[in-house]
Amino acid sequence: MRPTKPRSAFSRFAKWTARATGRPITFGLAALVIVVWAITGPLFGFSDTWQLVINTGTTIVTFLMVFLIQSTQNRDAEAVQVKLDEIIRAIGNAKNELLDLEELEEKDLDEIRQTYTDMAQKAREVRARRVTNGGSRTNTPARRRE
Numbered sequence: 001m002r003p004t005k006p007r008s009a010f011s012r013f014a015k016w017t018a019r020a021t022g023r024p025i026t027f028g029l030a031a032l033v034i035v036v037w038a039i040t041g042p043l044f045g046f047s048d049t050w051q052l053v054i055n056t057g058t059t060i061v062t063f064l065m066v067f068l069i070q071s072t073q074n075r076d077a078e079a080v081q082v083k084l085d086e087i088i089r090a091i092g093n094a095k096n097e098l099l100d101l102e103e104l105e106e107k108d109l110d111e112i113r114q115t116y117t118d119m120a121q122k123a124r125e126v127r128a129r130r131v132t133n134g135g136s137r138t139n140t141p142a143r144r145r146e
Contacts, residue, residue, distance in 0.1 A: 010071070018072035021065065
Protein backbone atom coordinates (compact mmCIF):
# COMPACT_ATOMS: atom_id res chain seq x y z
CA MET A 1 0.00 0.00 0.00
CA ARG A 2 1.63 3.20 -1.16
CA PRO A 3 0.37 6.42 0.48
CA THR A 4 -0.84 9.13 -1.81
CA LYS A 5 0.66 12.58 -1.86
CA PRO A 6 -1.19 15.33 0.03
CA ARG A 7 -4.21 16.47 -1.89
CA SER A 8 -5.45 19.43 0.09
CA ALA A 9 -4.39 22.81 -1.22
CA PHE A 10 -3.24 23.82 2.26
CA SER A 11 -1.00 20.74 2.64
CA ARG A 12 0.60 21.30 -0.75
CA PHE A 13 1.06 25.01 -0.03
CA ALA A 14 2.50 24.37 3.44
CA LYS A 15 5.01 21.84 2.10
CA TRP A 16 6.01 24.11 -0.77
CA THR A 17 6.40 27.10 1.58
CA ALA A 18 8.47 25.14 4.11
CA ARG A 19 10.75 23.92 1.32
CA ALA A 20 11.04 27.34 -0.31
CA THR A 21 11.71 29.27 2.89
CA GLY A 22 14.56 26.96 3.81
CA ARG A 23 16.57 27.83 0.70
CA PRO A 24 19.49 30.26 0.66
CA ILE A 25 17.87 32.34 -2.10
CA THR A 26 14.86 32.99 0.13
CA PHE A 27 17.11 34.17 2.94
CA GLY A 28 18.92 36.40 0.45
CA LEU A 29 15.64 37.92 -0.72
CA ALA A 30 14.56 38.59 2.86
CA ALA A 31 17.92 40.21 3.61
CA LEU A 32 17.58 42.30 0.44
CA VAL A 33 14.17 43.55 1.59
CA ILE A 34 15.73 44.67 4.89
CA VAL A 35 18.61 46.39 3.08
CA VAL A 36 16.21 48.22 0.74
CA TRP A 37 14.09 49.23 3.70
CA ALA A 38 17.15 50.51 5.58
CA ILE A 39 18.40 52.45 2.54
CA THR A 40 15.02 54.15 2.15
CA GLY A 41 15.16 55.35 5.78
CA PRO A 42 16.72 58.76 4.96
CA LEU A 43 14.34 59.18 2.02
CA PHE A 44 11.37 58.90 4.40
CA GLY A 45 13.10 60.71 7.25
CA PHE A 46 13.11 57.58 9.39
CA SER A 47 9.45 58.32 10.04
CA ASP A 48 7.06 56.32 12.18
CA THR A 49 5.33 55.11 9.01
CA TRP A 50 8.65 53.91 7.58
CA GLN A 51 9.27 51.90 10.78
CA LEU A 52 5.70 50.64 10.85
CA VAL A 53 6.06 49.18 7.35
CA ILE A 54 8.87 46.81 8.36
CA ASN A 55 7.34 45.99 11.73
CA THR A 56 3.96 45.16 10.22
CA GLY A 57 5.42 43.24 7.29
CA THR A 58 7.71 41.07 9.38
CA THR A 59 5.00 40.43 11.97
CA ILE A 60 2.52 39.27 9.34
CA VAL A 61 5.04 37.05 7.58
CA THR A 62 6.21 35.54 10.88
CA PHE A 63 2.64 34.94 12.05
CA LEU A 64 1.70 33.09 8.86
CA MET A 65 4.95 31.15 8.65
CA VAL A 66 4.49 29.74 12.15
CA PHE A 67 1.31 27.98 11.07
CA LEU A 68 2.61 26.78 7.72
CA ILE A 69 5.86 25.42 9.11
CA GLN A 70 4.12 23.86 12.13
CA SER A 71 1.75 22.06 9.79
CA THR A 72 4.66 20.64 7.83
CA GLN A 73 6.56 19.72 11.00
CA ASN A 74 3.52 17.92 12.43
CA ARG A 75 3.10 15.89 9.26
CA ASP A 76 6.81 15.06 9.09
CA ALA A 77 6.91 14.07 12.78
CA GLU A 78 3.89 11.80 12.33
CA ALA A 79 5.49 10.15 9.30
CA VAL A 80 8.72 9.53 11.21
CA GLN A 81 6.73 8.12 14.13
CA VAL A 82 4.89 5.69 11.85
CA LYS A 83 8.21 4.58 10.35
CA LEU A 84 9.69 4.02 13.81
CA ASP A 85 6.58 2.13 14.89
CA GLU A 86 6.95 -0.13 11.85
CA ILE A 87 10.61 -0.80 12.67
CA ILE A 88 9.71 -1.68 16.26
CA ARG A 89 6.88 -3.91 15.09
CA ALA A 90 9.08 -5.66 12.52
CA ILE A 91 11.91 -6.52 14.89
CA GLY A 92 11.24 -9.93 16.37
CA ASN A 93 12.28 -9.34 19.97
CA ALA A 94 11.35 -5.65 20.16
CA LYS A 95 9.05 -4.40 22.88
CA ASN A 96 5.83 -3.71 21.01
CA GLU A 97 4.47 -1.82 24.00
CA LEU A 98 6.80 1.00 22.91
CA LEU A 99 4.65 1.56 19.85
CA ASP A 100 2.62 4.76 20.07
CA LEU A 101 4.57 6.20 23.03
CA GLU A 102 3.86 9.72 21.86
CA GLU A 103 0.29 9.29 23.06
CA LEU A 104 1.27 8.65 26.69
CA GLU A 105 1.18 11.17 29.50
CA GLU A 106 4.44 12.83 30.56
CA LYS A 107 4.56 10.83 33.81
CA ASP A 108 4.33 7.52 31.95
CA LEU A 109 7.00 8.60 29.46
CA ASP A 110 9.27 9.59 32.34
CA GLU A 111 8.91 6.12 33.89
CA ILE A 112 9.76 4.39 30.61
CA ARG A 113 12.66 6.79 29.99
CA GLN A 114 13.98 6.02 33.49
CA THR A 115 13.85 2.29 32.73
CA TYR A 116 16.05 2.82 29.67
CA THR A 117 18.33 5.22 31.55
CA ASP A 118 18.84 2.52 34.19
CA MET A 119 19.54 -0.08 31.49
CA ALA A 120 22.13 2.22 29.89
CA GLN A 121 23.79 2.86 33.24
CA LYS A 122 24.04 -0.87 33.95
CA ALA A 123 25.51 -1.46 30.48
CA ARG A 124 28.12 1.25 31.10
CA GLU A 125 29.03 -0.33 34.45
CA VAL A 126 29.41 -3.76 32.82
CA ARG A 127 31.58 -2.23 30.09
CA ALA A 128 33.70 -0.35 32.63
CA ARG A 129 34.28 -3.58 34.58
CA ARG A 130 35.20 -5.39 31.37
CA VAL A 131 37.69 -2.67 30.38
CA THR A 132 39.13 -2.59 33.90
CA ASN A 133 39.59 -6.36 33.80
CA GLY A 134 41.41 -6.15 30.46
CA GLY A 135 38.48 -7.04 28.26
CA SER A 136 37.32 -5.52 25.02
CA ARG A 137 36.90 -1.77 24.89
CA THR A 138 34.07 -1.95 22.42
CA ASN A 139 30.57 -3.18 22.86
CA THR A 140 30.48 -4.72 19.40
CA PRO A 141 30.70 -8.46 18.81
CA ALA A 142 33.88 -9.85 17.27
CA ARG A 143 33.79 -10.43 13.52
CA ARG A 144 33.36 -13.98 12.35
CA ARG A 145 36.08 -15.35 10.12
CA GLU A 146 34.93 -17.17 7.03
